[in-house]
Every structure is written in C-alpha cells, then in structure tokens.
Amino acid sequence: GAVVSQHPSRVICKSGTSVKIECRSLDFQATTMFWYRQFPKQSLMLMATSNEGSKATYEQGVEKDKFLINHASLTLSTLTVTSAHPEDSSFYICSASRLAWDTDTQYFGPGTRLTVL
Amino acid sequence: GQQLNQSPQSMFIQEGEDVSMNCTSSSIFNTWLWYKQDPGEGPVLLIALYKAGELTSNGRLTAQFGITRKDSFLNISASIPSDVGIYFCAGRDSWGKLQFGAGTQVVVTP
Numbered sequence: 161g162a163v164v165s166q167h168p169s170r171v172i173c174k175s176g177t178s179v180k181i182e183c184r185s186l187d188f189q190a191t192t193m194f195w196y197r198q199f200p201k202q203s204l205m206l207m208a209t210s211n212e213g214s215k216a217t218y219e220q221g222v223e224k225d226k227f228l229i230n231h232a233s234l235t236l237s238t239l240t241v242t243s244a245h246p247e248d249s250s251f252y253i254c255s256a257s258r259l260a261w262d263t264d265t266q267y268f269g270p271g272t273r274l275t276v277l
Numbered sequence: 278g279q280q281l282n283q284s285p286q287s288m289f290i291q292e293g294e295d296v297s298m299n300c301t302s303s304s305i306f307n308t309w310l311w312y313k314q315d316p317g318e319g320p321v322l323l324i325a326l327y328k329a330g331e332l333t334s335n336g337r338l339t340a341q342f343g344i345t346r347k348d349s350f351l352n353i354s355a356s357i358p359s360d361v362g363i364y365f366c367a368g369r370d371s372w373g374k375l376q377f378g379a380g381t382q383v384v385v386t387p
Binding site: 192204251253255265267270273 | 322
C-alpha cells in the first residue's frame with residue numbers, strides 16, 4: 161500500500177511561536193502533496209497544493225505568509241504555521257499523490273493535532 | 278464554487294442493519310471517492326469511482342457514480358460495530374483537487 165506519515169501527531173505551542181509539521185510518503189515518491197485543515201466536527205478543507213521543487217498553490221483565503229509550505233523532495237513536504245494563534249488550533253492533514261494531479265488517488269496521513277495556547 | 282451536499286448528517290443504527298448515504302454536487306466531478314475517518318486519524322479510502330454509472334463493491338460496501346456525474350451513494354450492508362466512524366464523500370475535479378462533503382457520522386449499537 162501507499163503509506164503517508166506525519167510528524168508530530170500532536171503539538172501544543174504558545175501563541176506567537178512557529179510550528180513545523182512534516183508529511184512523508186514512506187514507500188512511494190509523491191509528485192504532489194496536499195495540505196488540509198479540519199475543525200472539530202467539520203469536513204476537510206484544502207489549504208494548498210504543492211509539487212516537488214515548485215512553489216505551493218494556495219486556496220483562496222489561505223494566507224501563504226502564515227502557512228509556509230516546502231516540498232523539497234519527492235518524499236517530504238513541510239507545513240510551517242508561523243506566529244501561531246489560538247484560532248490556528250486545528251487538525252492538519254496531508255495527502256500525497258504518486259503521479260500528476262489528475263490521474264491518481266491521494267493517500268492521507270494520520271493528521272497532526274495543533275493546539276495553540 | 279462547487280458545493281457538495283452529503284446526507285444524512287448522522288445515523289444511529291442497530292448492528293446488522295444496512296446503511297445508505299449520498300452526496301450531490303452542483304457541478305460535475307471526474308471521480309467520486311468515499312473515505313472513512315476514525316477519531317484523531319486521517320481519512321482512509323474505501324472506494325473510488327471513475328466512470329459515470331459505475332457500481333463498485335468492496336466487501337460489504339457498495340458505491341455508485343451517478344449518471345449525471347453530480348452524485349454518488351454509498352451503502353454498507355449488515356453493519357458491524359467497527360463500521361462506526363465518519364464517512365466522507367469527495368469529488369475530484371479535473372485539476373486533481375478534492376472537495377469533501379460534510380460527513381455522515383455512523384453509530385452502530387449492538
């Protein structure tokens with residue numbers, strides 16, 4: 161199967177600090193990775209899409225200076241929440257696709273629970 | 278933007294009963310996907326549908342891609358306690374982006 165991991169699984173930080181979340185494809189090379197956020201009892205909302213070696217494409221309403229995405233290799237993408245505030249507390253989930261955007265299934269990571277105090 | 282309506286929002290059923298849920302969209306999707314999410318976990322793909330009219334089964338799960346490409350349903354037959362969770366439909370557009378429904382919470386009582 162296609163396994164995607166995230167680290168950390170949970171993180172608690174103080175308001176104003178930055179937090180980095182890693183997303184790794186463990187047994188395949190991911191051309192494209194996606195970042196979602198999910199508030200309690202709500203659905204997943206796409207934040208941004210990133211291709212290896214390219215700048216991420218952000219969805220409308222998502223601040224790219226606040227949510228920094230780096231997709232430096234075919235197996236690793238990172239999301240950095242800069243100057244985090246309590247309203248950034250959420251469940252962040254990444255997914256990865258093997259091939260081009262429109263031809264393959266996304267495999268989801270287990271998620272990272274961020275709590276900003 | 279595209280709107281995905283998923284219903285019902287929640288279902289409370291007895292073990293052994295069948296479960297049905299559906300999603301409708303205001304726009305066409307190229308692919309319909311059904312996921313299950315357990316608390317504190319990421320979604321796990323259950324069934325993927327790639328062609329209008331396609332009917333696909335995966336064990337006790339059956340899903341169909343509507344002819345109009347704007348809807349899909351998921352059936353779970355003979356529910357068991359481990360079917361508990363939140364089920365999401367998702368439509369994939371031509372850019373490969375997924376749009377998720379609001380989810381259907383399934384609770385199975387013995």
